[in-house]
Amino acid sequence: MELNAKVPSGPIEKSWDKHRFDLKLVNPANKRKYNIIVVGTGLAGGAAAASLGELGYNVLAFCYQDSPRRAHSIAAQGGINAAKNYQNDGDSVWRLFYDTVKGGDYRAREHNVYRLAQVSVNIIDQCVAQGVPFAREYGGQLANRSFGGAQVSRTFYARGQTGQQLLIGAYQAMERMVGLGKVKQFTRHEMLDLVVIDGRARGIITRDMVTGKIERFIADAVVLATGGYGNNFYLSTNAKGCNVTATYRAYKKGAGFANPCFTQIHPTCIPVAGDHQSKLTLMSESLRNDGRIWVPKDKGDKRAPGQIPEDGRDYYLERRYPSFGNLVPRDVASRAAKAVCDEGRGVGPGGLGVYLDFSDAVKRIGAAGVAEKYGNLFQMYEKITGEDPYSVPMRIYPAVHYTMGGLWVDYNLQSTIPGLFVLGEANFSDHGANRLGASALMQGLADGYFVIPYTIGDYLARGGWEKTTTDHAEFKKVEDDVTGRIKKLLGVKGKRSPDSFHKELGKLMWDNCGMGRNAKGLQENLKRIPALREEFWKNVNVTGEAGELNQQLEKAGRVADFLEFGEVICMDALDRDESCGGHFREEHQTEEGEAKRDDEKFMHVSVWEHQGEGKAPVRHKEPLKFEYVKPAQRSYK
Amino acid sequence: MSWTLKFWDSTVGKKVLMALTGAAGFVFVIGHMAGNMQVYLGRDQINAYAHFLHEKAGLLWVVRIALLAAVGLHVLSALQLQLIKRAARPVRYQKPGIIQATPASRTMIFTGLLLAWFLLYHLAHFTWGNAHPAFRELDAYNNIVTGFQHVPSSVFYIVCMVLLGLHLGHGGNALFFSLGLVHPKYRQAVRAITYALMLLVVIANISIPVAVLAGVLKI
Amino acid sequence: MRIILHVWRQKNAQSPGKFERYERPEVSPDMSFLEMLDVLNEDLVNKNEQPVVFDHDCREGICGACGFVVNGIAHGPEDGTTVCQLHMRKFKDGDELYLEPWRAKAFPLVRDLLVDRSALDRIIQAGGYITAPTGTSVDANNILVAKPDQERAMDAAACIGCGACVAACPNASAMLFTSAKVTHLGNLPQGQPERLDRVEAMVATMDKEGFGSCTLIGECSAACPKSISMDSIARLNGDYIRATFVKRPLELSGQGSG
Incomplete structure (x- = not known):
């Protein structure tokens, strides 16, 4: 697996500008010839669907909820960071960049973080223009509050409902494009697999959650903005429907999964x-x-x-x-x-x-x-x-x-599968081993509004794939896999509900791969999770049928993937024999009980590559270089 | 579609029309009540008022046509909206519940239709005279007193005035919402004045049959 | 405590539905309403029966996915609360509860307690936005918003699009939902250029979708989990009147842009 991060050369302050200039463009009249699939309609997906539609691409947007507005970005409370320095308290792009790299315990890619800090200021402008009712001072200017891990006031907020308001902004922009016919919206559609043709992501297979119909969708590029996998732990602050299926299926089709053990x-x-x-x-x-x-x-x-x-x-x-x-x-x-x-x-x-x-x-x-x-x-x-x-x-x-880990992406937010782009919490790039408060909203919107519209154009302009239809053999094969799997789930007819397996898995994850982790517990999980998975496929009871609205079937499919992915998380946690950020290996702590990094051995991104059913995945490394922020022991004493 | 038709076609436009025509009706019943109060000033006063109205026949007809149009539009809109509302909930709740809505606000269509029927009766009773046992053209005082000495008629009037009160109580407040005339500074005042006017109309109107039955007003 | 449930069961829009009685002998007062249903569903699955279908997602009262009618009240008896945040301590031992889906022509029933609310999306598509394509914005502090305007906009923007207003209205009217968006955007300077076109387009779509008309009885606002005020309805009406009687039609010179 080649991990070319495609980070631009030259000084970091200029790298995004330089990169944008180097990116190829699709001329306005040609944009309407390209179809783009966007899966997930939260901050990242909603913003991407709206922005790509505005540029003139034909966007197909998918979400499992009954409306794009329900994506779990909506539940974010506190706020969104931006280096506006409206408080005149010494904030700057550089300081936001510095705080984020340090807060992530030096496990993020510097250039991505710098770009994030840079475009943070555009996000606030964009959201205000859309009518997001951010808190104001009496003079009518925007108000700010402070958040953890920072010594300046740079957090913009809308009461305790910042995520809701930002999402509604992106949703409205997206709905405008739906009204204009540039975005086609597919609600209550769950992506169940990715279709890769000649090494490129070309489409997805979905299940219509109302009728149970399995459908094929083809495009020139696929964007995943499907959020994190916190529900692998059963109990989390995620919405009940949040799941790993989209990213995990992409992983099984060859996309590298980066730092899965980084959970917040x-x-x-x-x-x-x-x-x-x-x-x-x-x-x-x-x-x-x-x-x-x-x-x-x-x-x-x-x-x-x-x-x-x-x-x-x-x-x-x-x-x-x-x-x-x-x-x-x-x-x-x-x-x-x-x-x-x-x-x-x-x-x-x-x-x-x-x-x-x-x-x-x-x-x-x-x-x-x-x-x-x-x-x-x-x-x-x-x-x-x-x-x-x-x-x-x-x-x-x-x-x-929150999960900092996610599908590995390069500077263009492209995964290791050409044509597959990953945004927001679903990718891994910006938060390292720990995310600072009010930075998730910033990253989701940065990726959706201000990164993907440029970088996807470069991919499309370079071309190189052949025109085909959903009749292609690969579409049929993947669809058969999906229907086969559904049949298998319904055919077990065992004694235990999908939820009971999920709860048991969640307990294993929380006990042995939660706040404190050690080799013994992780090894135990690596034995017990496969055993639980085996029991699942022998003893799960999925009621109802495939061709109807069937919430048990939806649940079972997600749990089946969690049962596989949980093992990857534990493997990564065992492999990363150091403590950093949210990943705390009890073997590695200072005398006061603080996380102790091992920069010598672990200053890298761990990227896992699927090797086929029943085979252990292979871990690759993307080394991290810190040219601008020098790694030090984090101290908050 | 022309903008006027579009307005008429929308549920919001129809509600605006109902508010405007309802407001006209509200103003009319206040004026009507004030005119009626002259019955307490004696036979000559109220009959002189009746003559005065008749002498201004031109003006009277303009007002009558305007009122007729208002009532017509009000009823037509109400009926059309009623069909839309019924269609909007084809399956009803098996176990309905209400949090705070007043009975008056929930029965506007019924009080409205009853009032429309009452209006016809009222015209037949005191204007055309064909529903009056001893109608005398332009002798308003006589018509009122002899009309209300018939107990069932008086009871019916009193009941209808209570219905009118319910209708005006909700309608009088709601029309400000329908016209977009809501402001936190004036909210309390508007409410208080609307209810006060409604009560005034109802009590004053009811007082007449009561006064007749009590023998205060007599031939 | 013991709770008796009568749950509306209906396989799909075509087949007839009926109440099914379920007795819940051991309900913990710390459970949320949906957790109580989770446990019921777990029991049903273990008995190989079809679990009750209901919509839900965040379970924090913000996504707007959940919602059904409990004893005739949308989202149940607690004020300003979605059914996912309603807890069983609100009820007492032996209570009998009837659960029904939102009932409206514009919300076709999908299954059991779950309905199709895409009509609300279409109202937004018609005009519930500010046209501000990505990249066209000026610096955020160039747009000053008076604090009272921002607060009023935020009050209305708190709408979660759950549809309880439609469910609670005897006429199945969507006026509170529509007017909340009109009020949110219309209170902000950014929302002014499209303000009158917005209200016309949104009202036209609202009517077309088959929602009923508003009789201003206030059940929507009382049932609203975010307590959106009836004043927003007045605002919509006022804007609609202006749009009809005051707004000038677009007069293009026919010169082209060259």
């Missing part, structure tokens, strides 16, 4: 309430601006939080990280919470929780002041837990939130 655990989620729990809900990182995190000093202290006096409390983040305090980056905060719970000092049912206490803030600015800042979040917390966070401290616990 978000420190502030509402803890699990019982076995029935179906998903976890995030409480925005912004709460850590005013809330103080603590646990009882003594093991097994079962007193109500109000009964524990000040000297019986351990504000462990403030104690361990006096300068960043409660605002340390996500990976650090999550691990610290796990550590105190492992010591037996966790609170709430099962001892899996820590307090996020607003009583000091209520004393300082009053309950009304707290409500003005966080009212909607407090309301959401109360709805879910039935507890009033103004009087009782919130209980929070870390949960799987």
Whole structure:
């Protein structure tokens, strides 16, 4: 597998400009001759579909939801970063670039990150022009807030619904193109496989989730913007429908999968309430601006939080990280919470929780002041837990939130399969081993609005593939695979529901490949996941039929892929014998329990190549060079 | 399609027409009520008022035609919208529920149709006289008193005035929404004034049959 | 606690539907409503029966995918809440609950509690956007927005497109949905150039899709999980009147651009 990142030469500040000039163009009249498939309609996919349609390409956009507006980008709360320096506090493209590379624990590709910081300013302009109602100052200018891992105020926000507003902006732009006939929208269509002809991505096979019809779609290029695979852990902050199928199928067709073990655990989620729990809900990182995190000093202290006096409390983040305090980056905060719970000092049912206490803030600015800042979040917390966070401290616990790993892409966002482009959370490129808050929205929109419209033109202009139709033998073969697989799933007729397998897999992943990982646990998973997979194919019970709306069948197909992909995650986690960012190998920590990188051996992207059914994948390396930001031990003390 | 037809064809345009014609109707019933109140000033006063209206026959007919057109448009729009609304929910809820909507707001079509029927009766009763037991042309005082001495007629009038109140209470407020005339500064005031006017019309109108039955107004 | 469910089961739009009774003996008050249905479905699968089909995705009350009617109330009895955020502690032991899909001609039933809401997408396609192709924008702070305008726009933009307004309206009207978008974009300076064309096009599509008309009874706003205000409907009406009576038609000189 050749991993040519195609990073432009010359100074990093000029590289994107230079690269854009070097890219070939498709003349305006010719654009209408090209078809592009876009799978996923979140920030990255929606923005790409709209922008490509505006350029004149014929876009076919697919999503599994009933409307493009429901993609899970919508759930992002806090905000979006941009190096606008509107606060005059010393921000710059360079600083955003620096913070992101450092926050990612030096495992991201410098040139991609620099470009991301550069186009961040255009994103805000674009979104405002579309009518995104960002928060404003009284003078009418845009307002900003601060987020973890940064010392400037560069986060733009729309109440606690920034993701929603940005997505609605992209969705409206896309719907405009649907109205004009440049984008064809296929909702409730799930991509089940990729079609590669003569080494190039040429189409997809989908299942119409209402009728069950399997369909073939052909195009000149395929764009995947299908999000992350956090649901491999069953419980996560992802939407219930989020899945790995599109990217995993592409991987099985030859696309390299990069850093699958880089998963982000978000420190502030509402803890699990019982076995029935179906998903976890995030409480925005912004709460850590005013809330103080603590646990009882003594093991097994079962007193109500109000009964524990000040000297019986351990504000462990403030104690361990006096300068960043409660605002340390996500990976650090999550691990610290796990550590105190492992010591037996966790609170709430099962001892899996820590307090996020607003009583000091209520004393300082009053309950009304707290409500003005966080009212909607407090309301959401109360709805879910039935507890009033103004009087009782919130209980929070870390949960799987985001996956930095994804399909490997070069500087043009093209995967190792020519003609297959990957955007947003589905690719791997910008966040390294840990993503900073408010950067996911930035990356999704950067890829969709400002990168893919240029780079896909270069691919199309170079041409080199033959015209063909969906009658091509390869389309038939892949479609047969897909229908065969569905038949197989329905034919097992075992005793266990797809969900029960998913839950069991999720527990294995969380226990042995979650916040803390070690060789023993990972090796155990590498035995137990294949065994579970085997049981799945013998004992799963998928009710209903193929030719109807069948949510059990949808679920089963996704779980089948998670059962394979979980193994790849664990392999990568075992292979990366160092700690970095969200990947914490317990064997590699400093005396204070911080992640200890091994730059000597692991300053690379691990890219996994599928070798065929039943064969172990091969790991390739893309070495990372840090010419502009010198790697150092991250310190937030 | 011409812009006027397009407006008429849209549900929003029809609602605007209903608001405008409804507003005209509201203004009319206030004026009508004020005119009726002269019955308390004695036979001569109200009969003089009736004569005065008749002398201005030209003006009277302009007003009558305008009102007839307003009522016609109001009813036509309402009926057309009713068909659209029914078609919009072909399958009804088996277990319906309501959160906050007032009975008045949910029964506009029924109160409206009953009022339309009442209007015909009212005209036959006091204008054409063919539904009146002892109608005397231009002797309004006599017609009112003898008309309301018939108890079933009075009860029917009182019931219809309550219906009118329900209809005006919702319609009088809703018309401001339909015309886009909503502003947080004036919201309370508009509401208060609409309800006050509605109550005034209803109470004042009901007072007449009550006064007749109580013997306050007599021949 | 014990809950008795009567769930609307209908295989597809063509076949007839009916309520099916399910007894749930052990419901935890910490469950969300959908988690309660998850457990029911798990039991049904284990008994080799067809699980209840309902739409859902984020389960955080923001994607707008979920929604059905509980005892006649869209999204159930709690104010300002989607059914995925409705928790069972809101109910009491022995409650009997009737679950029905959104019922409207414009929302054809697909299966059980799941309906087709693509009509809402088509209303947006008609004009629920600001034409701002990628790359055409000026610096963000060149467009100043007064704070009250921005707040009003945001209040309306909070709409999640779930369709509860249509479901709750006795007339199955989509006025609250449509007017929320008109209000969001119409309150912003960026939305002014297309403001009157937008409202005309969106209303025309709304009518064409078969939604009913608005009688201003306010059930939509009361059922709305984001509590979108009825004022947005007034705003739409006002803009529609302006579009009809004030807007000048486009007069092209016929000179061409050369």
